[in-house]
Amino acid sequence: MDHFLYKDGVLHAEDVSLAEIAAAVGTPVYVYSTATLLRHFHLFDDALAGMDHLVCYAMKANSNQAVLRTLAQAGAGMDVVSGGEYRRAKAAGVSGDKIVFSGVGKTREEIELALTGGIRQFNVESEPEMLLLDQVARELGKVAPITIRVNPDVDAKTHAKIATGKSENKFGIPIARAREVYAMAAKLPGLEIIGIDVHIGSQLTDLAPFEQAYGKVAELTEVLRADGHNIRRLDLGGGLGIPYERSNTAPPLPTDYGAMVQRTLGHLDCEVEIEPGRLIAGNAGVLVSEVIYLKSGEGRDFLILDAAMNDLIRPAMYDAWHDIVPLNEPAPGAEPRPVDIVGPVCESGDTFAKQRMMPTLGSGDLVAFRSAGAYGAVMSSEYNSRPLIPEVLVNGDQFAVIRPRPSFDEMINRDTIPEWL
Numbered sequence: 001m002d003h004f005l006y007k008d009g010v011l012h013a014e015d016v017s018l019a020e021i022a023a024a025v026g027t028p029v030y031v032y033s034t035a036t037l038l039r040h041f042h043l044f045d046d047a048l049a050g051m052d053h054l055v056c057y058a059m060k061a062n063s064n065q066a067v068l069r070t071l072a073q074a075g076a077g078m079d080v081v082s083g084g085e086y087r088r089a090k091a092a093g094v095s096g097d098k099i100v101f102s103g104v105g106k107t108r109e110e111i112e113l114a115l116t117g118g119i120r121q122f123n124v125e126s127e128p129e130m131l132l133l134d135q136v137a138r139e140l141g142k143v144a145p146i147t148i149r150v151n152p153d154v155d156a157k158t159h160a161k162i163a164t165g166k167s168e169n170k171f172g173i174p175i176a177r178a179r180e181v182y183a184m185a186a187k188l189p190g191l192e193i194i195g196i197d198v199h200i201g202s203q204l205t206d207l208a209p210f211e212q213a214y215g216k217v218a219e220l221t222e223v224l225r226a227d228g229h230n231i232r233r234l235d236l237g238g239g240l241g242i243p244y245e246r247s248n249t250a251p252p253l254p255t256d257y258g259a260m261v262q263r264t265l266g267h268l269d270c271e272v273e274i275e276p277g278r279l280i281a282g283n284a285g286v287l288v289s290e291v292i293y294l295k296s297g298e299g300r301d302f303l304i305l306d307a308a309m310n311d312l313i314r315p316a317m318y319d320a321w322h323d324i325v326p327l328n329e330p331a332p333g334a335e336p337r338p339v340d341i342v343g344p345v346c347e348s349g350d351t352f353a354k355q356r357m358m359p360t361l362g363s364g365d366l367v368a369f370r371s372a373g374a375y376g377a378v379m380s381s382e383y384n385s386r387p388l389i390p391e392v393l394v395n396g397d398q399f400a401v402i403r404p405r406p407s408f409d410e411m412i413n414r415d416t417i418p419e420w421l
């Protein structure tokens with residue numbers, strides 16, 4: 001459920017007309033709903049209410065400062081995957097003891113940053129990382145709290161580019177080697193073993209792979225405890241999927257997910273962490289765009305938008321579906337027609353949808369891409385010298401620009417010309 005609904009025939013974000021935002025800020029523009037962000041966070045938080053838990057928002061999904069501040073004020077921790085994200089979390093007011101550091105390539109600088117600024121735990125992904133972490137912690141006179149990310153070799157049944165829990169993926173250490181690696185970690189004085197971490201992928205639309213992975217984590221918890229390790233925290237990763245295509249998908253709800261977590265792991269008396277990104281931010285955002293032209297081609301029509309693959313890369317990168325709806329509610333009985341919906345970028349991959357059934361639209365009409373709040377703005381670029389598009393946050397009947405559109409001069413003047421030219 002989200003807070004983007006038609007009111008008086010115009011699509012609104014909460015109580016604000018998206019047409020009004022488009023007129024004030026221009027298009028294309030990302031618009032986020034505070035109520036939806038908070039609703040999703042609380043769904044997860046409530047679903048784990050019976051357990052000692054922390055919901056650490058995976059901020060790579062949408063790391064705007066205002067989004068982070070909204071969630072942090074509601075009590076969320078953060079899952080970060082870079083020094084830049086760590087700095088963003090801190091800047092948004094998140095304290096170090098609520099920040100979890102994930103990622104396969106943490107550098108010495110990033111480790112120093114987090115150890116100095118405070119960290120809840122590092123999710124260690126390899127032995128060389130573990131050795132460096134131990135060394136840097138000792139140099140700084142600190143002890144680094146760690147979990148080790150295990151790769152459970154479970155098929156997440158999702159798009160290959162976002163599956164992370166199979167043995168051929170680069171993430172974590174094979175679960176079969178976990179005892180050996182934990183034994184090694186226990187000998188390193190710069191580290192303190194806190195628990196176990198697992199994250200098998202993103203946009204999972206079925207609970208079975210999660211349950212399989214968490215079952216393996218439960219077994220491993222018992223084994224490691226028997227080996228003498230004080231396993232007291234389980235980081236269960238993120239990955240719960242969202243209904244990008246509302247007419248035919250209904251992934252499990254956070255409540256079902258929470259019940260499954262309690263069923264599989266509740267008996268272990270561990271604190272649990274989850275790291276949802278997409279499910280918190282995805283349906284909390286839309287991308288609003290204007291039709292530039294309706295172009296008639298050989299046997300098919302093209303709706304050419306002012307948004308492009310550089311603004312929202314998911315269709316080009318993951319073959320992703322986004323529901324695309326007109327801002328003005330179509331009249332009842334209006335006949336939809338198939339169109340290809342494309343951007344202006346000089347690549348055939350700049351196609352958002354093929355032969356999509358749409359009401360008749362033309363130049364100047366506005367559309368909204370639904371479910372664009374996660375992995376949208378954060379993955380955008382200035383390809384084709386198209387300045388990054390603005391972001392707007394709505395809260396009730398108010399809205400604010402939370403990242404302005406840079407001017408062309410700002411974009412161009414970031415380059416510098418060497419003196420020999």
Ligand SMILES: *Cc1c(COP(=O)(O)O)cnc(C)c1O
Pocket residue numbers: 058060061079102103199201202203237238239240275276277278279
């Ligand atoms: C990307 C990622 C997440 C978030 O995944 P979602 O599908 O957005 O919920 C959580 N944890 C880790 C380690 C990740 O890499």
